[in-house]
């Protein structure tokens with residue numbers, strides 16, 4: 001399990017089930033972590049568990065990652081606590097109510113802000129930090145929903161598409177600096193976010209996505225599907241002509 005060097009990891013949205021599973025893999029290699037999220041009690045519980053699993057140090061930061069107006073300063077604090085992060089993972093997100101968003105501008109805005117606008121400002125702050133250091137990897141969790149607009153998640157998918165485009169642009173900008181950036185696109189994952197959905201054969205556990213994240217700390221990108229076979233499935237979905245697509249409820 002252990003990688004060559006234990007990482008120093010900032011997780012923005014550390015209460016996410018996918019992020020927690022990834023944090024466990026980093027903890028097992030003896031990583032130091034800063035966990036940011038909006039429930040300090042829950043972050044401390046996760047931190048206690050990570051220490052038992054081998055984490056060298058865990059700090060919790062109570063932050064509303066969507067409402068926060070000083071991401072540069074907050075990220076600098078987290079970075080300083082680690083003596084320089086080697087991994088910055090943007091994991092938070094909101095599914096929202098797509099049907100409501102069709103008629104309620106507030107809900108549409110909440111989905112876009114919760115998945116794109118806020119993630120974008122954290123990503124830009126993180127990119128600047130790693131670019132100056134000429135080291136480290138920035139990862140953001142996008143979604144296969146961003147690969148093609150569909151009726152069932154048009155707003156969420158659009159926000160994730162924006163995040164993926166931004167991360168590819170940041171990866172391009174960082175190329176050759178020693179720092180890296182990438183977007184991880186999970187398929188359907190059994191987490192609190194999707195608790196209301198019936199699960200079928202295309203569903204994964206958070207641990208499968210966590211393994212892709214953990215490996216990407218050392219190599220890969222700038223676009224990683226998780227699990228990997230989603231790349232091929234989404235190739236078919238993207239290639240499907242609109243007249244056929246519009247006859248389905250995919």
Ligand SMILES: NC(=O)c1ccc[n+]([C@@H]2O[C@H](COP(=O)([O-])OP(=O)(O)OC[C@H]3O[C@@H](n4cnc5c(N)ncnc54)[C@H](OP(=O)(O)O)[C@@H]3O)[C@@H](O)[C@H]2O)c1
Nearest residue numbers: 015016017018064065066091092093143186188189191193
């Ligand atoms: N599950 C899937 O099928 C799936 C598929 C593709 C992509 N993703 C993406 O994967 C990422 C992780 O989601 P998940 O599946 O692990 O679901 P999750 O367990 O529900 O995690 C989402 C996390 O985002 C946090 N969050 C939302 N708004 C926040 C805010 N303003 N400040 C701080 N934290 C905030 C939530 O915090 P609270 O606990 O405080 O609410 C929650 O812990 C998300 O970006 C999601 O869009 C998920």
